[in-house]
Amino acid sequence: MFTALLVMSAIAIALGTVLGFSAIKFKVEGNPLIDQVDAVLPQTQCGQCGFPGCRPYATAIAEGQADINLCPPGGEDGIRKLAELLGKEFKPFGEGAQPKPKSVALIDENTCIGCTLCLQACPVDAICGAAKQMHTIIAAECTGCELCLAPCPVDCISMIPIQTNTQTWKWEYPVFPIAAQ
Amino acid sequence: MRTLFKFHGGVHPPTNKTQSTRTPIAQAAIPSKLVVALHQHVGNIAKPIVEVGQRVLKGQMIGRPDGRVSSAVHAPTSGIVTAIDMQLIAHASGLPDLCITIEPDGKDEWIARETRDFRTVSHTDLRHLLRDAGVVGLGGAVFPSDLKLYAKQKLKTLVINGAECEPYITCDDMLMRERPADILKGISILRELLHAETVAIGIEDNKPEAVESMRKAVQDGGYEGVDVAAVPTVYPGGGAKQLIRVLTGVEVPAGVRSTDLGVQCFNVATAYSAWRAVELGEPLISRIVTITGNVERPQNFETLIGTPVNELVAQAGLLPDTNGYIMGGPMMGLHLPSDKVGITKAANCIIVSSEKIFPPAPPALPCIRCTRCADACPAELQPQDLYWFARSKNFGKAQEFHLFDCIECGACGYVCPSHIPLVQYFRYSKSEIWMRERESQAATAARERHEFQQYRIEREKQEKAERLAQKEREAAAAKAAAAMTATPVATEATGDDTLQIRINAAVERAKEQAAQSASTATEPPKE
Numbered sequence: 003m004f005t006a007l008l009v010m011s012a013i014a015i016a017l018g019t020v021l022g023f024s025a026i027k028f029k030v031e032g033n034p035l036i037d038q039v040d041a042v043l044p045q046t047q048c049g050q051c052g053f054p055g056c057r058p059y060a061t062a063i064a065e066g067q068a069d070i071n072l073c074p075p076g077g078e079d080g081i082r083k084l085a086e087l088l089g090k091e092f093k094p095f096g097e098g099a100q101p102k103p104k105s106v107a108l109i110d111e112n113t114c115i116g117c118t119l120c121l122q123a124c125p126v127d128a129i130c131g132a133a134k135q136m137h138t139i140i141a142a143e144c145t146g147c148e149l150c151l152a153p154c155p156v157d158c159i160s161m162i163p164i165q166t167n168t169q170t171w172k173w174e175y176p177v178f179p180i181a182a183q
Numbered sequence: 184m185r186t187l188f189k190f191h192g193g194v195h196p197p198t199n200k201t202q203s204t205r206t207p208i209a210q211a212a213i214p215s216k217l218v219v220a221l222h223q224h225v226g227n228i229a230k231p232i233v234e235v236g237q238r239v240l241k242g243q244m245i246g247r248p249d250g251r252v253s254s255a256v257h258a259p260t261s262g263i264v265t266a267i268d269m270q271l272i273a274h275a276s277g278l279p280d281l282c283i284t285i286e287p288d289g290k291d292e293w294i295a296r297e298t299r300d301f302r303t304v305s306h307t308d309l310r311h312l313l314r315d316a317g318v319v320g321l322g323g324a325v326f327p328s329d330l331k332l333y334a335k336q337k338l339k340t341l342v343i344n345g346a347e348c349e350p351y352i353t354c355d356d357m358l359m360r361e362r363p364a365d366i367l368k369g370i371s372i373l374r375e376l377l378h379a380e381t382v383a384i385g386i387e388d389n390k391p392e393a394v395e396s397m398r399k400a401v402q403d404g405g406y407e408g409v410d411v412a413a414v415p416t417v418y419p420g421g422g423a424k425q426l427i428r429v430l431t432g433v434e435v436p437a438g439v440r441s442t443d444l445g446v447q448c449f450n451v452a453t454a455y456s457a458w459r460a461v462e463l464g465e466p467l468i469s470r471i472v473t474i475t476g477n478v479e480r481p482q483n484f485e486t487l488i489g490t491p492v493n494e495l496v497a498q499a500g501l502l503p504d505t506n507g508y509i510m511g512g513p514m515m516g517l518h519l520p521s522d523k524v525g526i527t528k529a530a531n532c533i534i535v536s537s538e539k540i541f542p543p544a545p546p547a548l549p550c551i552r553c554t555r556c557a558d559a560c561p562a563e564l565q566p567q568d569l570y571w572f573a574r575s576k577n578f579g580k581a582q583e584f585h586l587f588d589c590i591e592c593g594a595c596g597y598v599c600p601s602h603i604p605l606v607q608y609f610r611y612s613k614s615e616i617w618m619r620e621r622e623s624q625a626a627t628a629a630r631e632r633h634e635f636q637q638y639r640i641e642r643e644k645q646e647k648a649e650r651l652a653q654k655e656r657e658a659a660a661a662k663a664a665a666a667m668t669a670t671p672v673a674t675e676a677t678g679d680d681t682l683q684i685r686i687n688a689a690v691e692r693a694k695e696q697a698a699q700s701a702s703t704a705t706e707p708p709k710e
Contacts, residue, residue, distance in 0.1 A: 044622075045629040055633065126632040127639075145629045168222065170621075171276035172614035176607040178547055 035064040042083045046075045047125035048147030050099070055125065069093065074101040075146070105161040106144040107151070111136050113158035120150035120159060185383060185412045188432040190425045192559045193417035194594045196350050196514065198389055203353045203473050203481035208361055210485050211472075211498060217259055217285045217489035218525035219245065220272045224319040225326045226252030231283060237264050240294045242466050245283050248314060254327045255317040259468040259487035262287040273492075273510050273527050277520035285489065296464035301372045309376055309461060316460030317467045317528075322355075322421070322450035323511060325529045328457065331447060332376040339445035340431050341379035343370055343454060345386040345393065346414060346421030349512030352532040354471040355451050357483045359386065359393035363400035366451050369458030370409070373449055377442075381408040383430040384451070387420060388413040418514065419592040423448040425561050437588045452531075472526060474499040476509075476535040489525040496522070496535055509534040513541065514593040548601035556595035556605060562588045566595040566605050573608035578619070581612050589613075 040060035051072035053059040062068035063084065070084040071093040078094070078101075085092045095101070109120075109129075116134040128144045131137030150159050164170075222228040229246030233239055239258040246256030262285045269279040301309060310329040319325040322344055343366075347355040359366065374382055386394045397411045414420055414429050424435050427446050435441045441448065452470065459465045468488055472495065475481035479500025486495055492508055509516040510530050519533075526533075534540075556566035564585055572581035589609050596605045 040630075043626075045626040045633065047629065047633045056630070125636060126629050127636050128632070143628070143632060145625075166276075166278065168272070168274050168276050168278050168280045170618075171274075171278055172618050173275075173607070173611040175611055176604055178604065 046145040110158040119153040214494040219489035223527035224254040257466040261292040321452035338379040342448040343384040348421035369454030473532040477537040493522040559594040573612040
């Protein structure tokens with residue numbers, strides 16, 4: 003009986019050491035779910051979800067503190083992907099949070115006074131300019147987050163919806179009549 | 184005699200080629216205006232290098248290649264540039280793209296052309312010549328030819344594609360009948376650039392005249408190792424992968440370049456225009472276009488690039504019950520958005536359609552999974568499964584089933600007893616997948632930029648704090664230094680004396696100041 007106790011405790015200590023060691027050695031830094039959620043989000047960094055960027059929103063979702071239907075730029079497809087990833091039910095957008103067509107910002111260069119306020123608001127450094135110099139948007143990098151609109155003191159920034167051209171055009175889902183029986 | 188191989192599947196649609204081969208190639212008249220698209224090749228759109236109002240000469244470059252994968256565009260005749268703007272082009276989207284409109288002056292005045300022997304030109308210069316002459320694949324894919332002419336090792340077989348498997352199209356047939364010697368000169372250039380051991384020219388056996396003419400030209404020219412093979416007529420036997428398979432037995436796997444397997448494929452018309460570009464110094468400004476279908480005199484025309492379709496078709500005699508225009512063949516061609524679009528380098532054929540020639544497709548019925556499409560598929564895919572995945576937008580699964588190996592030949596839809604437009608589904612899936620890829624790339628870029636911005640802000644804060652700390656440290660050091668210099672003065676002088684002297688001096692100064700201020704205050708102003 004004493005031997006049995008000794009053997010059992012020896013095994014317990016050995017396994018405990020292994021577990022304890024691997025907990026330190028193979029520790030996963032941060033929450034991997036955050037990365038997965040972040041990968042689904044569109045990275046516009048617009049803050050329409052109420053969080054200061056996509057990563058904070060991803061963190062909040064991963065920790066269960068935010069709903070999955072707060073990201074209009076991600077569209078309904080984004081909600082579906084999040085629902086699938088998290089094993090939740092699809093949830094439509096709330097009132098006033100409908101997705102808008104994809105756009106880029108445009109600075110009216112005649113009105114711009116070069117105040118640099120939009121420069122500081124842009125989350126992806128997509129505005130080029132300097133103090134008392136005219137600013138301009140680098141359209142290829144603009145995520146259409148609209149964060150530059152509010153700080154502009156002369157309201158010279160407008161959002162231009164992106165037009166499809168022959169390079170970005172895609173084939174439509176085929177729709178054709180099916181023969182009636 | 185070359186041993187021929189077979190590829191999987193294929194169909195036998197009615198060829199309808201004899202209508203347009205009765206008369207020789209005609210020279211199309213110079214139209215009233217030319218609408219030259221700047222994007223008529225695979226890759227980046229050419230950059231316009233002319234201005235509105237400028238006079239251009241025939242063969243003058245008007246669009247410069249932009250980046251590595253791009254090609255040049257030239258003025259097809261001399262005239263005045265009247266517009267550089269967005270106009271409808273021959274594209275499945277029906278969207279406008281950047282075009283240069285030229286009003287011909289009728290003089291057809293050439294730029295200075297330099298004739299040369301290709302053997303005297305270095306390989307690098309030859310590739311540059313082809314790029315600057317805007318030579319692209321004229322079989323329909325319009326891929327810049329110079330990019331296909333790099334060989335890491337010696338090429339075993341250079342395959343020349345004269346199969347022309349699509350119904351109605353006869354431009355390559357007529358070119359081979361009428362200008363075989365020039366095609367062979369072009370082939371020599373391509374062969375030289377690729378160090379190809381042998382050349383195999385594949386022509387479908389429904390074109391005996393072309394086979395005969397090419398064979399004769401090979402014999403007359405005394406070409407060594409050039410083999411003209413009559414391949415069986417089966418659609419899509421003119422697909423690059425299919426023809427390579429038939430002529431060499433090599434199966435090119437997905438994602439592998441055929442040059443890595445010792446084979447490369449060019450269209451006969453491409454070889455012809457390569458010869459014109461190199462030896463005659465004439466850039467690609469015209470091509471042979473088959474006009475057929477609902478016209479009085481179906482025929483091939485040597486057409487200037489940019490000729491509006493309606494002006495070209497009128498020369499073949501348009502019949503009244505026309506209801507549209509198809510560019511390319513009936514299997515893979517696209518419906519033109521307007522009859523005013525300009526001919527592009529990809530336009531091998533314009534089929535004028537009418538209800539009689541192309542009756543409306545019968546309504547589609549549900550898929551019965553008969554797998555006839557799988558039997559017909561030349562890429563050995565399972566179109567019935569791909570259709571299912573595309574319909575349910577299950578794109579991951581579609582890619583697993585090798586959607587991107589589909590060459591969109593339309594053989595599956597042709598045999599489908601339920602008349603399902605299968606290729607439309609595959610095109611939809613492909614473009615949807617490409618779009619998602621673009622979006623995810625954009626998202627990754629935005630994430631990286633955002634993270635860098637945050638890092639930058641953090642770094643700036645730290646630098647500011649450091650600068651502040653540095654200033655404080657400097658101030659403290661200066662104070663300490665001042666104290667250090669002050670004390671030795673004190674110790675050097677004789678202790679209390681100096682201090683007393685300084686105090687006295689200060690008191691003296693204060694008194695003086697007080698007296699002065701008192702005097703100014705008491706003395707009345709003299710007036």
